[in-house]
Amino acid sequence: MNENINNKLNAKSIKPTAMRQLVLHVLAEQKSAVSMQELEQKFEKADKVTLYRTLKTFEEKKLIHSIDDGTGSIKYALCRESCQCRPEELHVHFYCTECKQTYCLNDIPIPSVNLPVHFTLENINMVVKGICANCI
């Protein structure tokens, strides 16, 4: 397990410090995307700023991606193996207004959009709001 964690960090050329192992471990357990605040609460003692910078590093190295689900706090979730976070690889996110959880709909790619002429595409954020299967 620890092997696995270190492998993932190494694969993205992130130095495997204790903190980073811990954060990655917790992230890997989540079924939904989590905010910095939620993560913070999952540790006994955790410095907000270290967490913040850890997440930034993870995101830069494309180990995780962030989702702005419109709730005011950004959520983070693990990327899939070998993800490059390119527009074609992105998936839809779902925010449940009942349980307030944000889920990666990994199997639902973001549909392509025909932009007006001379518009270039870099990135897409698509968040669907509604009620998830568990809350109906």
Added chain:
Amino acid sequence: MNENINNKLNAKSIKPTAMRQLVLHVLAEQKSAVSMQELEQKFEKADKVTLYRTLKTFEEKKLIHSIDDGTGSIKYALCRESCQCRPEELHVHFYCTECKQTYCLNDIPIPSVNLPVHFTLENINMVVKGICANCI
């Protein structure tokens, strides 16, 4: 012109106060979606909170819609005539990373998404980032 403004307010059953007429007037002039801060600067003297509440009212009454474009400040834009802000009516938004403007792509409806079973849909936010035609 003033007639027009009052008609729009009345049509959505919003009491046409001076402030609201003014804000609606300025909103109608915009080519892109604007933040509260940007709006504030367009007035000589404007109280942030009044503006805030005016926008809230407008949004509740579906005179405007808000866009969370991921920049950290919410943008507002007029809805089209007779818009109910239902999922089928929503359009894609475009954030230009060059000019930092957020545009309503009114002619591009949000593509439909096949959600997993038992997920219900209430709303969709779709923001495409890239470079707009003016900035290329």
Added chain:
DNA sequence: AAGTTGATGCAATTGAGTTGCAAAGTTGTT
């Protein structure tokens, strides 16, 4: 004119995100 309701303006608070800086830890070199 008094009373009720809604709108406005100021002050102050919240809450997420961010920066600065010094201490602690890591790595590589002699």
Added chain:
DNA sequence: AACAACTTTGCAACTCAATTGCATCAACTT
């Protein structure tokens, strides 16, 4: 082992948008 060079961590403090409380003001009702 000792040193320098670099990275990571932790605390304090700050920024900035959004929001709330409360008192005042305007408009409409009886």
